[in-house]
Amino acid sequence: MRLNPAVRLSEYFMPTLKENPAEAEIASHRLMLRAGMIRQSASGIYSWLPMGYRVLRKIEQIVREEQDRAGANEILMPTIQSADLWRKSGRYDDYGKEMLRITDRHDREMLFGPTNEELITDLFRDGAVSYKDCPQMMYHIQWKFRDEVRPRFGVMRGREFFMKDGYSFDLTVEDGLKSYNRMFVSYLRTYAKMGLQVIPMRADTGPIGGENSHEFIILAETGESEVFCHEDFLSLDPNAEAVNYKGDLQPIVDQWTSMYAATEEMHDEGKFEAEVPEGKRVSARGIEVGHIFFFGTKYSEPLGAVVQDKEGKQVPVQMGSYGIGVSRLIGAIIEAHHDENGIIWPESVAPFQVGIINLRVGDDACDEACEGMFTKLQEAGVEVMYDDRDTKAGAKFADMDLIGLPWQIAVGPRSLKNGQVEVKNRRTGEKQEVSIEAALELVTVS
């Protein structure tokens, strides 16, 4: 996947809004609308405009890379599924009205997939015959649909959403839990790479089912549920050391599950107080950005996903499933990274690293300086957005803060007379007047 490394704002569809749309309640929703990243098409259903889509793909790519590292293989399954498989697993009725049911021209019952356990179990059943076909881990990143009663918070709780869902197939429970651990660790690393401090919490399994399950939660004021955890979670860095996914991951998992962490439903106040010293007790709100399950033979049995073991017996495979809400993550990242002026993107997911602001379009010196930097940054492989629109300086500054690129370079006649431009760090707000060369150096190195 390669994203266009450089764009001119005059040629980029980024309809920003000065005022807050009435429909948006929380920061991430407001900012995504205001920054021209998304537009609502129907309740809980959004179009992704160029910049929003760009961020979505960046997040998707981070997820993909870590899945690949963990040994999962990417596939792509359809959005529309047949009802038959869901009848076999018994979930056609269980899922209730959340599942969008569709009838085709031949009156066949179809559905827009809310998840893919049935489909992939059937794929595995079809292609696997022996214990030698295990272990196997596959994932796909695809649009899902859940007909939420009450969609809200923009992409945080949409009806149509983009999700990574992965599935593991193992011969034994022991091996299955190893796969579970692999995903557990890869999840920690994935979120950390997006600038999120994530906390795994033992979870309720819901309609997916199973015994072993963790939710991955980030703390945010606008989180949907109350969570409780040990403060030390907030200083753990999953990427501090390299990881060998083929090795024993249990120690890492143990480290991350030994401290108290629970969502509202699983919370035990007595245990919380017993295990966590008073000064270390964190009670906050959390956003769920991922959920993993080990559920054994819940689907392999009814759907007949069996392999022959060494003794020649037919045994159902042990399965797990692993979800990351990719589109939701954008909302979560913005909730964690914004201020009163707009978004503050972590560099790894920023749509562009640098924004060049031409304060006087039409002034030869400004135009030349901007064009020169625009070209040089592209050549250096730095993703850059050039605001070459013929509008007021104030509007450009405001837009640039709103869309939250990590670095801004403002070029105006005043400083340019002395050969200088202003470089601003969006996160710290720190500004410095430096030469063009120094500016390029500054934004390229970091």
Add this chain to the structure above:
RNA sequence: CGGAGUAUGGCGCAGUCUGGUAGCGCACCUGGUUUGGGACCAGGGGGUCCAAGGUUCGAAUCCUUGUGCUCCGACCA
């Protein structure tokens, strides 16, 4: 799915009570003056007032029935 709102130009809103054919701010277009943190002056374009039906000489406004969207709650990645 229970409760509560709301629907008027791209966005934010007034007008509805008390019926007379639509207005304000921002944004947009043209010209001019400006030009380093959402400028100023002048001119201008853009609206089936959510929909259908009804009452009336006349409906954004009153009545009826729908629909969309939002918020609170229960539920969910």
